[in-house]
Structures are given as C-alpha cells and as structure tokens.
Amino acid sequence: MKTNRPENPHQAALLRLLREGPRSRAELADIVAEPTGSTGSPVPLPGTVYPYPWRMSRSKLNAELDRLVDLGLAETDGLAASRGGRRSGRVRLSRDIRFAGIDIGATSVDVAVTDGELGVLGHVSEPCDIRLGPAHVLDRVRVLAGKLREQGLFTQLHGAGIGVPGPVSFAEGVPVVPPIMPGWDRYPMREMVSQELGCPAMLDNDVNIMALGERHAGVARQVDDFLLVKIGTGIGCGIVVDGKIYRGVSGSAGDIGHIQVDELGPVCACGNAGCLEAYFGGAALAAQALTAARSGASPYLAERLAAAGTLAAEDVAAAAAQGDAAAVQLIRDGGRRVGQVLAGLVSFFNPGLVIISGGVARLGHVLLAEIRSVVYRRSLPLATGNLPIVLSELEDTAGVVGAARLISDHVYSA
Amino acid sequence: MKTNRPENPHQAALLRLLREGPRSRAELADIVAEPTGSTGSPVPLPGTVYPYPWRMSRSKLNAELDRLVDLGLAETDGLAASRGGRRSGRVRLSRDIRFAGIDIGATSVDVAVTDGELGVLGHVSEPCDIRLGPAHVLDRVRVLAGKLREQGLFTQLHGAGIGVPGPVSFAEGVPVVPPIMPGWDRYPMREMVSQELGCPAMLDNDVNIMALGERHAGVARQVDDFLLVKIGTGIGCGIVVDGKIYRGVSGSAGDIGHIQVDELGPVCACGNAGCLEAYFGGAALAAQALTAARSGASPYLAERLAAAGTLAAEDVAAAAAQGDAAAVQLIRDGGRRVGQVLAGLVSFFNPGLVIISGGVARLGHVLLAEIRSVVYRRSLPLATGNLPIVLSELEDTAGVVGAARLISDHVYSA
Secondary structure, three states: OOOOOOOOHHHHHHHHHHOOOOEEHHHHHHHHOOOOOOOOOOOOOOOOOOOOOOOOOHHHHHHHHHHHHHOOOEEEEEEOOOOOOOOOEEEEEOOOOOEEEEEEOOOEEEEEEEOOOOOEEEEEEEEOOHHHOHHHHHHHHHHHHHHHHHOOOOOOOOEEEEEEOOOEEOOOOEEOOOOOOOOOOOOOHHHHHHHHHOOOEEEEEHHHHHHHHHHHHOOOOOOOOEEEEEEOOOEEEEEEEOOEEOOOOOOOOOOOOOOEOOOOOOEOOOOOEOEHHHHHOHHHHHHHHHHHHHOOOOHHHHHHHHHHOOOOHHHHHHHHHOOOHHHHHHHHHHHHHHHHHHHHHHHHHOOOOEEEEOHHHHHOHHHHHHHHHHHHHHOOHHHHOOOOEEEOOOOHHHHHHHHHHHHHHHHOOO | OOOOOOOOHHHHHHHHHHOOOOEEHHHHHHHHOOOOOOOOOOOOOOOOOOOOOOOOOHHHHHHHHHHHHHOOOEEEEEEOOOOOOOOOEEEEEOOOOOEEEEEEOOOEEEEEEEOOOOOEEEEEEEEOOHHHOHHHHHHHHHHHHHHHHHOOOOOOOOEEEEEEOOOEEOOOOEEOOOOOOOOOOOOOHHHHHHHHHOOOEEEEEHHHHHHHHHHHHOOOOOOOOEEEEEEOOOEEEEEEEOOEEOOOOOOOOOOOOOOEOOOOOOEOOOOOEOEHHHHHOHHHHHHHHHHHHHOOOOHHHHHHHHHHOOOOHHHHHHHHHOOOHHHHHHHHHHHHHHHHHHHHHHHHHOOOOEEEEOHHHHHOHHHHHHHHHHHHHHOOHHHHOOOOEEEOOOOHHHHHHHHHHHHHHHHOOO
C-alpha cells in the first residue's frame, strides 16, 4: 500500500504547520496570509518556528486543506472557540499517519512509532553490538518493528528515520568509513530499511537526530542555533543553525572526537595523539577504570573487575554514583577535556545553548559542573553571557523522536 | 534626495538576480517560473546562487520589471540574442545606483564606491589609527567619501556598508566591548554614517564583510559553506553557512583569537593564558620581533629597530621577504598555532574552503604552507579530502566589496 504525499509546496507548508498541533482555519489563514504590512512579513503566531515559503489567499488555503483531507493526510477536528464571530473549523493531521524512529547506537537499538505530530505511541529497545554488522542489526530492527506492529500501533508507515553512530553520506543514505562500525562502510542502510518497512527512509548521524529530537520536543524547543554534544562510545556534536542540522560539505561536521586537546597526549586509535576521545571516549574510560581497579585507587572498581573479569565505561558511572573518589576524579578529568574543546567551539560558534548527552552524560551533574567551569572561564564573555549548558531532557527518546522528525520533514515536503 | 526601494518581495528578488548581471526577460522568466516539474523546483541557471522566495507568472514578472524601471532601480538594455524565436528585451540594474563600502581597520580606513552590481568605480584609502576614536575615524570617512564625490563617482548613495575590527551588535549597529577599539563601545556608528552620507547604512565585523566580498567576487564565488581567517592586529574568522554570514546568537561567532592553544602558554591581554592572539596577534609578533632583534638572532630586524626605534608586525613580513631566517621562523611558529586551532574548527565545521587573509597573510606562502601542513595532518580525513586552503584573492578589496554587498542585500529587500 502506498501512502499519499503532498502535491505542492502549499500543502507541504500546511502539513509542517499542523505537525505543531491542530489549528482552526482562521488561525491558519492568519499565518499564511498574503503580506499586508510594509515589511511584507506575515504575522507569526507566538512560538511557531517554520518557514513560510508560499503565501496563500484564504480561498487557496481552504482548497489546499480540503485536498489534504482528500489525500488522507489531514482531517477535520470540530469547531474552534469563537474569536468574536462565526466559529472556525479545526483541522489536524490525519490520525492514521505513522512514522518510525530508529536509533542505532554502538551497543543498543531503539525503535519507536509516532503519529503525524511525532507523539511517541510505542518504543522498544534492546542491547545490540553494532560490530555484529549491518545484516544482523537490520534483522533486529525488523524484529523490533514487528513487535510494534503486533501491538497494533501501525499497519502502514509513512516514513522511517534512522540514526547511526558514525559519519554518513546524507545524500546517498550510507555510512562512510565509520570508525566504530566495522562492515558498515557504504552499506545501503537507507535503501534496506526502506524496502524492509515499505516506506521512504532517511539516514543520518546519531548526534544529528538527537539534536533534531531536542529541537522538536526537548530543551532546544525555542533555540535556533545550538550544539548537542554526545559523550558515549565515541564523542560527537550535532550542530543546529537557524533551526536546521548543519552537516558540512562532506557530512562530517560535528566530528569533534578527534580534536586535539594536547599534542603530547595519549595516542588515539585514529593515529594522532591527544584527541578528545583518547581521553574520554568509551574505550579510554574503560582503560582508565582498569588502571584504577588494579592500582587499588578504586576499591569499588576492583570489586566489579573481580566479579565480571572486565570493566566498561558504565562501571565508572556506577562507581561515581556510589561516591567512589577515583571514579569521580576520572569523570572530572574527562569533563575538563570536553570543556577545553567546547570552550573553543563556543567562542567560534556562539551558540544559544549547549546540550550534554549520551551514556556518559548520565554521570550527570559532576560532569556538567566540570564542563561548565571550563567553558565559562575560557570562552569569550560575549559568547557565554547568556549561554545555558544543560543535560539532555529527553535522553533515550531524543534519538527516536529526532529520527521521526527527520523523515517527517521529508514526507511533509513537495 | 531619497532613493527608491523595491515595493514587494518579487521586485526585491529581481533586483538580487540582476545584481549578478543583465538578463533578458526570457531568462528571468525561466528562473522565476511557476514550478512545472514534480519536485516543485524551478530550473536554476548555472552558477546562480540566490533564493527564490516568490515565484511569478510571466505577466507578473513583466509588470514588476516595468515597475522597477519606473522606480529608477532598473533600466532596459537592448535586445538579447535570439533563442530561436523573437528576441527578448534585456533588463539591467539602473546605472545610477551607487553603494559605499567602508572598511575600517585597526590602522587604516578604506572607502569605495560601487555601482548596483557592486563593480568598484573608485577606491581610496589612508592610514588611520582606530584608537583615535570614532569621531576622528568618522571624520576621515567623510573626507574620503568627499574625494570620491568630487571625482564625480556619485551624487546620491543608495546605501553604505561598514566593517569594523571588533564585535558588533548587528541589530543595533554598534560595536560591543571591542578590545582593540578604545572609545568605540556602543558608539552609534551605523546611525552616524547614515546621517553623514544621507542613506541607509549597516555595520558588521570586518571579517564578516571580507567573507561577503570573497563570496561575491573572490575565491569563494561558488562555495556555500566556508571560513575566512583574518590574521592582522587581531585574529578573527568569518563563517559563511549556506551562502550567508553566520553571526551566532550574540554576534560574536568567529571570534577565534582567544581560543586556547596551550594551557601553559603566554598570558594574553584578555587575562587568559595561551590564546592564539598571544602567539600570533599583531602585538605578540611585534614583541617577538623585538626579542629577535635584540638577541642578534635577526640582523635585519636589529637594523630596522636601530633605524626606527621600534618594530611592528609588518617588519617581520618585510624581514621574511628578505629571507631573514629568524623572521621566517616566527611566521612558521605562528602558522603552526593558527593551524592547530583551524584543525579543530575544520573537524567541527567541515567547510568547503578556508581563506587566509589580512596583513600577516601577505607573508604568503610560508604561512600558508605551515597552516596547510598542520590542518591536513590533524583534521579528519573526511573533512579535508576536498578542502582547499588558499590565500585571499581580493586582499584590500574584499572588505569594501563585502561592505557594499551587505548593504545591497538590505536595499534589494522588501
């Protein structure tokens, strides 16, 4: 079964508008009105942030709305409260629209199904090692999506967004030389998911979809220019400019894990020395934990090591949560390195917000305090005067909501 | 005398189109045509890079063009070569349109007058110390503009763009706590120039107008996302995203002079340690030159010091041009520090081009080679695969052309 798409840019603009919630025809008419003032700008409703690429007369608006209802993309939704005259009919996105948001991490897969307004209807997750390769991961995506289908959450998807923890060619829908994803280089993931789920799909870097998620439903709802720093197995940064993901000319923008912190620092897996990831990536943190366990600096980590035979970055988080001094110090040191890199990026980019996210970010306020301390001390006063540095609000949901947002931008376009 | 402005967004879009050069009505109709294909995109002419905010039917197009002629903003320009049928009338911007581009540096003032297509008709320049304050500098701007008026280059300006070497509030048109501009904080420069020259004016940071100049007429003509690094008295960076200047949320984006190169480095005037400017800003380079002269490491600089009683950054350039080994080494060291900072920014921003510009950039290929060597070694391969790092093509003209471009964007809008 094929789902309908908008037929022209007017319809597309209306769908993006309705993604923010139901509206009365009178409200929509105010927003898309032909310019009347001398500046030529329409009057935006408070809190709305979308482009107005095509203006419409009221009769054109009503015709396009009726057509969207015919296409099964919108539906009527009763009458709005009176604004002094006749009550205006409300319109909303069709209740049948469904998007899948797929967030593939280094060690987990999340799949969610949303409605047309990107409200999450169901969300399933399981541990999954990305190094097992694309065929295995695709199979797990199929199984998880099947679970959501069995729950009756969808029969037909309008689109699927996918995030992976490595650089991608956005135009081609393939990962490109992803360092922590052996076997994935140029694997046609977008195409495979599209075939598997029978709907259009789009593929992006995991930090980009997390940034889109925070922009749509998290801490960045009102912010046009911001950075989302993910600290996990790798360290990456989503860059949002004017409300849109900035990908750079070859799609690698935000790849901050290999920015040099210290020329004399430890050798990194990339071959250079002193990279941020060589200090605070998942592998570096696990190695530091092992040292702390063996040296006796951390009784807690020594105990975990004896019990499990190995240590991971998450063990440092657990140790710090128990108040283990050596673990807290590891997090402080890492936070300082992240802060050093971020201080430069904040001076350069002058963002309106910095969001700290990812597995290690669950270390929480110790990490945040250290990052803030370095950035506020080191960046330009003009750039930090009104700069909040905060933890993610959505955590695990950011990726799937952002992936749904990504594909909805595509489906709601013409 | 008041100049006319476009009355609606259609006319504004046509003026921006004609800024690229004269067009036949048939060519314009192709560009602004209503969408006919399924993608809804108009067919862009090769090499054109401007938004198409409002599409027009052919009759609407002709009506708006006629109106622009009535307003004195456009004029007819003979007939185009036949494309197989009737020859189409050519249209161009009015030959009477004039913009002023004003580039205020730390040690010089440049004023140029351009036509509506931003071709430079006249350009005058003189040494001027910005520390003498805004009233003095404004007076020099008046005198230089007067010279161009006396040459018959203009009677009435349509607008003036201004660049200053420090952070500005673009919205308010004032410098904001500019470190090397004592007495300028919140001085209403935009308003004063506007009153003085009797036309609309806009104020921006000098690196931003240089980036606009390179984008309009220099090495960045075909590049949407790029960085322009200016190395002079201060060190700054213009950031262009999707063809437009990115200013950040408080207008300080690109202020890279105080990014930390080494925590144990020399103390900077800003109070922190190891900033890029503390290594390679104008004052740092002058101090290093003094040391080289006094220690006997540089016979050339010792001679200049004995003759002039003092040394400046330009003396290092002159010494290096003479093959003085100590001076070449100073430039190499500085280039390496610039490269270290740029390597991180290239990984972060993944630009399509990096332009090296400013007084010290005239040191030329020694500096360029050093910067390239560090960036190509240190940044991510994905980000440097197709990344040219080049010297400015326009040099002194970049600022004035970019300033004219800035104000023309404003004048050609509705």
